Amino acid sequence: MIDYSYLAPPKEANDIVHSNHYIKHQEQEQGVRKIYETVVYDQFEIEKVKELKEEIKKQKIILSSDWKESDYLRISYAGRFDKKTVIKKLQQHIAWRCNKIYHEINSHSEQFLKEGICYLLGRDKQYRPIVILNAHLIDQKKHDKEQIFQALSFLLGIVKKNMFVPGKVETWNFILETNNLGGQGLQQKVLEILIDNLSTNFSGYLERMFILNPSSGINFLWQQIQTFLDQQTINKIALLQQKEIKQLKEFIEPNQLEEKFGGNQPNLIKFWPPYNLDLSDGYTKQDNKSTQKQELKLQNIKIEEEEENDPYDQVEFNLNDFMKQQQQIYYCITNKMEQQIQEDDKVEIQQKEQSQPDSQQESKHQHNISQQNHQKPILDEPEQPELQQQKFTHEEEKKQNILQNNEIKESTEQVILTERQKNYQQQGNDTEQNKLQSHDEQGFNSTGNKLNEESNGENIHIQRLDPVNNDKGCCSKCEIF
Secondary structure, rough: OOOOHOOOOOOOHOOOOOOOHEEEEEHHHEEEEEOOOOOOOOHHHHHHHHHHHHHHHHOOOOOOOOOHHHHHHHHHHOOOHHHHHHHHHHHHHHHHOOHHHHHHOHHHHHHHOOOOEEEEEEOOOOEEEEEEEEEHHHOOOOHHHHHHHHHHHHHHHHHHHHHOOOOEOOOEEEEEEOOOOOOHHHHHHHHHHHHHHHHHOOOOOOEEEEEEOHHHHHHHHHHHHHHOOOHHHHHEEEOOOOOHHHHHHHOOOHHHHHHHOOOOOOOOOOOOOOOOOOOOOOOOOOHHHHHHHHHHOOOOOOEEOOOOOOOOHHHOOHHHHHHHHHHHHHHHHEEEEEEEEHHHHHHHHHHHHHOOOOOHHHHHHHHHHHHHOOOOOOOOOOHHHHHHHHHHHHHHHHHHHHHHHHHHHHHHHHHHHHHHHHHHHHOOHHHHHHHHHHHHHHHHHHHHHHHHHHHOOOOOOOOOOOOOOOOOOOOOOOOOO
């Protein structure tokens, strides 16, 4: 698929200023309009467009998706504002516009263009494109009327999309080289295509048509055709003999014309893809793509805009480059978001650790150390749910055991302290002392077991002592007073 945007006109085309007479002259049905975009229509044109819209709605005609406001006025001029004629041409035009065969190149059309039967080369003094048709090269056995029209429709579609400037350049020049061929057969078919089909489907786009080296038969045929054309169309067509071809220079600079047409440009030998005389090699436009890429600062996600260029001069902007730039910007944003999320998680964990009690913080610190020792690389796959559940259960049991041991320790210390107080208060009571001894043997699990282990199972005899006058304990195995 060829990108034909290299055919865009030079920047100087944006500086063109047309007179009001060129934009539109004469009134009502006899009016002639050359510029349809970015201009104001007169009251007559506005009313006719309104009537056409109502008729389209009444007849339930479905317009193509790329239909523009200016298309209503163009088709109205094509039918000279006669309602029936306009509707007929509108239906023909919609059928042509919706048929892809006229807007996509096929093998026959490509061969037609490669042979130089029809090609593009140069611009006139107002930067209007020049379309050249070598009618004498058409082979009647290979090219019928429909095939010629398909190739011309595709080529002129390229001109419309890439070589115009709205409000400045909206028309083209047509050079028809007959090379003195007769006016019968094929030559008549070519004229029918150019005058009938092109006037319907490319209404308002013809600036001038130059028919070069016409034979006597072409001249006679032209005299007959004129009776069916309006005066404005007739004024656009000029028949030039060999000695009159120099008149082309009145409209076209010599460096935009081939030598065979009286210019100083070498005759073209490669016709397809179209050649652009404004470019050094005809196909590659000098651009500042590398400069634009450098000015794209991904760190700040910002593109510094240079001086504005005309939209028809944006040849350098490539879709693949655009997608790559967007991917780089996307990944830059994504990485920054991930880093920010990780930093927020770290801050949140630190705040939680500071707010936890010392015992839980120490336990969690040990748990984190254990996790770090067994931490897997970042790219490893996540643990299975069963392993995660076992790990969680093990950690919970460990926490419960720590809490139970702390509770037992606190309970034992509290009981010993309580029994000491009882010993002080009940030293003179033999009955209470026996109860105390029985309770020590039954209730003090940890302390009692420790005493029994130290005495190797021997019975401990507790004597009644005076806590004031005696400096020894109640027995040889403890120091309880």
